[in-house]
Amino acid sequence: MGTEFLKIKECEEAQDIIQELFDKYCKAQSEEIDCEDAYGRVLYNDVYSRMDFPPFDKALKDGFAILSEDSFGASEESPNTLEVIDFLEAGSITDKKVEKGKCVEISTGAAMPEGADAVVMVEYSEKFDDKVNLLTTATPSQDVAKKGSDIEEGNLILKKGDVLNPGKIGVLLSQGFKTIEVFKKPSVGVISSGNEITMQGEDLPFGKIYDVNGNMIKNDAISCGCDARFLGVVRDNYDQVKEKIQESLKEVDVLLCSGGTSAGLGDVIKHVLDELGEVYIHGISVQPGKPTIVGVIDEKLVIGLPGNPVSALMIFNAFVAPPLTKMAGIERDFESKVVNGVMTRRIHSPVGRMQYQLVKVDGSDVHPIFKDSGAIFSLSSADGYVKVEKSVELLDEGEEVEVYLFN
Numbered sequence: 001m002g003t004e005f006l007k008i009k010e011c012e013e014a015q016d017i018i019q020e021l022f023d024k025y026c027k028a029q030s031e032e033i034d035c036e037d038a039y040g041r042v043l044y045n046d047v048y049s050r051m052d053f054p055p056f057d058k059a060l061k062d063g064f065a066i067l068s069e070d071s072f073g074a075s076e077e078s079p080n081t082l083e084v085i086d087f088l089e090a091g092s093i094t095d096k097k098v099e100k101g102k103c104v105e106i107s108t109g110a111a112m113p114e115g116a117d118a119v120v121m122v123e124y125s126e127k128f129d130d131k132v133n134l135l136t137t138a139t140p141s142q143d144v145a146k147k148g149s150d151i152e153e154g155n156l157i158l159k160k161g162d163v164l165n166p167g168k169i170g171v172l173l174s175q176g177f178k179t180i181e182v183f184k185k186p187s188v189g190v191i192s193s194g195n196e197i198t199m200q201g202e203d204l205p206f207g208k209i210y211d212v213n214g215n216m217i218k219n220d221a222i223s224c225g226c227d228a229r230f231l232g233v234v235r236d237n238y239d240q241v242k243e244k245i246q247e248s249l250k251e252v253d254v255l256l257c258s259g260g261t262s263a264g265l266g267d268v269i270k271h272v273l274d275e276l277g278e279v280y281i282h283g284i285s286v287q288p289g290k291p292t293i294v295g296v297i298d299e300k301l302v303i304g305l306p307g308n309p310v311s312a313l314m315i316f317n318a319f320v321a322p323p324l325t326k327m328a329g330i331e332r333d334f335e336s337k338v339v340n341g342v343m344t345r346r347i348h349s350p351v352g353r354m355q356y357q358l359v360k361v362d363g364s365d366v367h368p369i370f371k372d373s374g375a376i377f378s379l380s381s382a383d384g385y386v387k388v389e390k391s392v393e394l395l396d397e398g399e400e401v402e403v404y405l406f407n
């Protein structure tokens with residue numbers, strides 16, 4: 001294996017290639033699921049109302065369903081008296097008709113009896129025997145929700161791409177939807193590679209480190225709407241990496257590996273990808289994250305993120321999260337969370353490579369975080385990053401910058 005020349009791609013070119021590979025091999029798919037399980041899922045189609053809601057003229061208060069004109073002029077001092085001809089609970093119906101001088105006692109949620117056009121609340125009435133005194137005047141439609149007043153049949157009620165929150169699911173349930181078509185969550189597997197990588201709960205001999213990337217990248221993929229799983233650690237061994245990749249590809253649509261991407265002796269991902277499939281990118285003109293690999297095996301995408309946790313996360317966010325989120329049906333503008341501020345210190349940037357500089361934001365102060373890309377603690381203190389274009393050699397103290405905030 002030995003040293004290998006990395007054919008570096010420019011950032012935009014790499015982004016385009018990755019998006020094209022997603023469009024070709026990782027098309028968004030749908031599935032029909034029970035509305036019961038739809039929380040947080042993304043609608044695959046526009047949804048139209050199947051019926052009027054409410055489906056009947058509905059009493060909004062407990063009281064008496066009347067002909068409104070029968071209450072005109074009524075007051076505490078001079079009540080109007082009506083005959084009570086029936087009692088209606090929610091869900092029950094009557095064949096009796098409300099005519100002049102008559103009314104039906106009614107509960108909230110019950111369908112209005114024929115003839116009645118208003119409800120007088122029980123608080124404004126005095127019932128005695130089979131009669132009632134109305135102590136107030138009601139206007140037509142008072143305390144009645146007319147059929148279709150909330151939504152009429154055939155209207156657009158939810159849009160493709162809507163994330164189903166409790167209220168939106170409530171709308172579907174009110175329309176009798178038992179199942180709904182949603183975007184299938186992209187199934188993503190995450191593998192960590194490296195002889196030094198140790199799982200939490202195990203002893204940590206000198207020279208080894210605990211795995212960060214596996215669950216960190218898994219969680220980032222979940223935040224992009226994926227069904228992501230950490231599939232374990234492999235050693236820097238060609239056969240082990242090959243076997244693990246082949247095995248994992250039987251289970252997932254997209255495989256994200258970290259570590260073993262650069263040109264060192266133990267860095268085998270590229271060689272495995274070369275043997276089993278095709279490598280489309282090996283090296284992006286970006287700092288950190290230069291050794292990123294993108295390939296395809298059996299029409300499935302395999303992405304090798306650099307081992308350094310900061311690099312892995314930055315590359316995931318800048319290059320993988322946008323197409324993955326799109327595949328999950330989620331419309332998210334990754335460039336929308338931008339704040340403006342002023343650099344508090346000068347930064348030098350490698351010419352010819354776009355640099356993602358981690359920063360901490362304090363009001364309008366933008367503090368660069370100077371740590372190497374293996375420094376995991378810089379991630380927990382960073383609010384976002386500043387992009388330093390490849391032609392820019394330094395950003396001076398006091399210079400105005402745009403900060404891309406992390407989600």
Ligand SMILES: Nc1nc2c(c(=O)[nH]1)N[C@H]1C(S)=C(S)[C@@H](COP(=O)(O)OP(=O)(O)OC[C@H]3O[C@@H](n4cnc5c(N)ncnc54)[C@H](O)[C@@H]3O)O[C@H]1N2
Binds near residue numbers: 308
């Ligand atoms: N000759 C060259 N050497 C290196 C280059 C280069 O272009 N030419 N690039 C450097 C850069 S930049 C990076 S980034 C690393 C990336 O290399 P790998 O993807 O092969 O990553 P490793 O060597 O396996 O690990 C790098 C670093 O990250 C730690 N690591 C790896 N996996 C994990 C994990 N799952 N959790 C936590 N930390 C992890 C690992 O221990 C190393 O410290 O290559 C440079 N070299």
Ligand code: MOO
Binds near residue numbers: 288291306
């Ligand atoms: O480019 Mo590396 O990814 O600096 O850590």
